[in-house]
Amino acid sequence: MKDFSIGLDIHGVIDSYPKFFAVLTSMSWAQDYHIHIITGQEIEAGGIRKKLSDWGICYDFLFSVSDDLIEKGLLLKRTDKGPWFADEHWDSAKAEYCAKHEIDLHIDDSPIYGKHFRTPYMQVKSWQQLLKLQPTSSP
Ligand SMILES: [Mg+2]
Numbered sequence: 001m002k003d004f005s006i007g008l009d010i011h012g013v014i015d016s017y018p019k020f021f022a023v024l025t026s027m028s029w030a031q032d033y034h035i036h037i038i039t040g041q042e043i044e045a046g047g048i049r050k051k052l053s054d055w056g057i058c059y060d061f062l063f064s065v066s067d068d069l070i071e072k073g074l075l076l077k078r079t080d081k082g083p084w085f086a087d088e089h090w091d092s093a094k095a096e097y098c099a100k101h102e103i104d105l106h107i108d109d110s111p112i113y114g115k116h117f118r119t120p121y122m123q124v125k126s127w128q129q130l131l132k133l134q135p136t137s138s139p
Pocket of ligand 1: 109
């Protein structure tokens with residue numbers, strides 16, 4: 001049987017609620033699930049490994065859309081916000097990675113990337129809203 005694989009975005013997902021994802025990834029590892037961290041940022045320039053370590057995130061694979069597109073020669077320019085790529089390459093990159101690696105569920109906050117996915121995609125809309133929810137009292 002194929003191992004279950006989860007993809008997790010960082011910006012807007014893990015960094016919005018790192019304590020929750022530390023628990024989720026730890027529990028997933030205990031079930032032998034594979035965790036793929038799939039981020040837009042460059043790994044070295046973004047200090048990604050240190051951030052994940054500081055947050056206590058367990059993972060097996062780390063993929064950077066920016067690093068991948070730069071390696072493919074698709075960098076258009078560098079801006080104050082980082083490297084810049086054509087939308088057609090940027091918007092579908094996570095979907096292509098997830099299809100190639102047969103990711104069973106990718107969790108992301110982008111309303112744009114999802115339409116490119118052929119594998120399951122879950123969009124997180126607002127962790128802040130979720131965290132404000134209070135448990136209801138039992139009747
Ligand atoms: Mg994001």
